[in-house]
Amino acid sequence: MKSDTHPDYHQVVFRDQAAGYAFLTRSTASSDTTIEWDDGQTYPVIDVEISSESHPFYTGKARVVDSEGQIAKFRRRYESPTPDDVLHTGPDAEPTPEDVVLASGRDLTEANLAWAREQIAAEGRSALDRRLP
Known part of the structure; x- marks a missing residue:
């Protein structure tokens, strides 16, 4: 060396x-x-x-800070909620006009709520079962 x-x-x-x-x-x-x-x-x-x-x-005293996965955190932050996530009524209850409007993807305006009331009167629970125009 x-x-x-x-x-x-x-x-x-x-x-x-x-x-x-x-x-x-x-x-x-x-x-x-x-x-x-x-x-x-x-x-x-x-x-x-x-x-x-x-x-x-x-x-052995390390704390786990991230309790949920990164994918779940991403989905929670950036995915829009599905109609089932925002419904106020249960699966067997009569739908509210707000639920029908949200399920159709429309805004919660008075005109859309009136339209939803007509749909509920005409179709009942099936107004929520399909995506309305």
Whole structure:
């Protein structure tokens, strides 16, 4: 090996401030602060904020933020509701004029509500069973 081409690779103690845990390993990192280790020798110490002892993933305390899938989230946000999603009446009840208008894809205006009342009077529940013009 050529001399002066590789960094100094030596033993260093990494100390996790959050968990109060320290471990001895080899590294090229250096520090002016030292610590006496269990074997009686003195090593440079590098303080870190998080390690495998305090990281939520490794400790099992990780939280799942995304409770629904990305596809479901996309559909909920961008798909228009189906007539079944916006109906006010149950499957066996008499439809309301609002339900017939929404099922037909029309706007909730007074003229469309009057039209829906006529459809309900003429056809009853079947006014909802098909897509109206």
